[in-house]
Amino acid sequence: xxxxxxxxxxxxxxxxxxxxxxxxxxxxxxxxxxxxxxEGRTLGIVGESGCGKSxxxxxxxxxxxxxxxxxxxxxxxxxxxxxxxxxIDIVKLPRNGKEIRSIxxxxxxxxxxxxxxxxxxxxxxxxxxxxxxxxxxxxxxxxAWDIALHALEQVGVNNPRQRMNEYPHQLSGGxxxxxxxxxxxxxxxxxxxxxxxxxxxxxxxxxxxxxxMNDLKREFNSAVIFITHDLGVIAEMSDDVAxxxxxxxxxxxxxxxxFHNPKHxxxxxxxxxxxSVTRKAKxxxxxxxxxxxxxxxxKPGCGFYSRCKKRVDGLCNVQDVPLVDIGNGHKVxxxxxxxxxx
Ligand SMILES: Nc1ncnc2c1ncn2[C@@H]1O[C@H](COP(=O)(O)OP(=O)(O)OP(=O)(O)O)[C@@H](O)[C@H]1O
Ligand SMILES: [Mg+2]
Numbered sequence: 001x002x003x004x005x006x007x008x009x010x011x012x013x014x015x016x017x018x019x020x021x022x023x024x025x026x027x028x029x030x031x032x033x034x035x036x037x038x039e040g041r042t043l044g045i046v047g048e049s050g051c052g053k054s055x056x057x058x059x060x061x062x063x064x065x066x067x068x069x070x071x072x073x074x075x076x077x078x079x080x081x082x083x084x085x086x087x088i089d090i091v092k093l094p095r096n097g098k099e100i101r102s103i104x105x106x107x108x109x110x111x112x113x114x115x116x117x118x119x120x121x122x123x124x125x126x127x128x129x130x131x132x133x134x135x136x137x138x139x140x141x142x143x144a145w146d147i148a149l150h151a152l153e154q155v156g157v158n159n160p161r162q163r164m165n166e167y168p169h170q171l172s173g174g175x176x177x178x179x180x181x182x183x184x185x186x187x188x189x190x191x192x193x194x195x196x197x198x199x200x201x202x203x204x205x206x207x208x209x210x211x212x213m214n215d216l217k218r219e220f221n222s223a224v225i226f227i228t229h230d231l232g233v234i235a236e237m238s239d240d241v242a243x244x245x246x247x248x249x250x251x252x253x254x255x256x257x258x259f260h261n262p263k264h265x266x267x268x269x270x271x272x273x274x275x276s277v278t279r280k281a282k283x284x285x286x287x288x289x290x291x292x293x294x295x296x297x298x299k300p301g302c303g304f305y306s307r308c309k310k311r312v313d314g315l316c317n318v319q320d321v322p323l324v325d326i327g328n329g330h331k332v333x334x335x336x337x338x339x340x341x342x
Pocket of ligand 1: 020027028029047048049050051052053054055056065066067113294295
């Protein structure tokens with residue numbers, strides 16, 4: 001990963017934490033995440049269910065629900081392509097103030113994992129798409145309407161003209177997902193966050209949506225944060241990859257290094273668990289035993305300890321493990337890594 005390029009950095013996330021005080025204890029959904037989002041590049045975020053992918057990205061657009069407490073820094077370095085003298089720290093912005101509302105949708109667009117989160121049930125699809133387009137791209141109502149219709153056509157919504165006048169609940173799940181993708185893409189955001197954007201789509205539509213995102217990235221030199229469970233999609237879409245486990249990044253590097261020289265036992269286990277048509281014997285497919293623990297009242301040490309085949313008692317379960325750069329920006333959070341062996 002090129003650490004030296006500085007002026008293409010759009011967003012920097014530093015020591016981001018999102019904690020929820022629950023009756024049973026403190027739930028650390030995100031616990032010290034660092035990420036760098038660069039122009040024209042796709043950052044893939046991968047990890048099993050519950051590792052904090054969605055909550056991390058909710059923080060980026062200031063929509064972490066109550067009682068979530070967000071700390072750390074989310075520094076926006078450019079607004080509408082223009083470098084800011086002083087970066088804006090999104091963590092510090094009032095939740096529904098003017099500034100965050102202009103960033104949300106305009107500078108940072110989001111395709112949500114659950115489409116109903118993006119839509120209001122009481123307004124038509126046209127109203128909701130046009131509202132964003134008029135705020136961020138084209139103030140003229142008629143032109144905004146045309147952009148919205150074109151966006152629906154692009155993502156394969158059937159009968160787009162009729163859909164414009166319908167309410168979100170009148171659309172099927174797949175069509176709603178497409179309408180939401182259209183809503184995010186139509187504002188040409190500098191950073192597009194796509195949270196599992198293609199899970200409800202069939203394979204051909206999936207390919208078209210991924211292509212659309214790549215076209216947007218190329219045309220506007222925008223950045224994409226792509227969240228998925230699917231390492232195949234990560235391989236195809238990403239330039240850089242952050243592997244998350246239990247609210248933390250455990251490995252962070254460029255996509256080639258991740259697939260050819262993975263270091264963290266969790267990344268290695270994830271890679272070994274991908275079914276492949278070229279894999280010779282079924283027995284080569286590994287399963288990661290157990291599930292991601294609930295991030296509450298956690299003991300010190302590596303979060304992956306309980307499931308790691310290489311764990312060493314007295315080394316890995318004693319203290320929190322830092323994320324260490326092992327060269328060329330390849331970062332790993334593991335006590336066993338050679339470079340860190342005491
Ligand atoms: N609003 C909330 N209140 C309390 N806990 C939450 C809330 N949202 C998420 N969590 C918890 O935070 C942790 C991370 O959740 P998150 O939704 O970010 O996971 P994820 O990586 O996106 O998983 P998935 O792949 O299933 O979408 C989980 O343990 C989840 O139960
Ligand atoms: Mg999620």
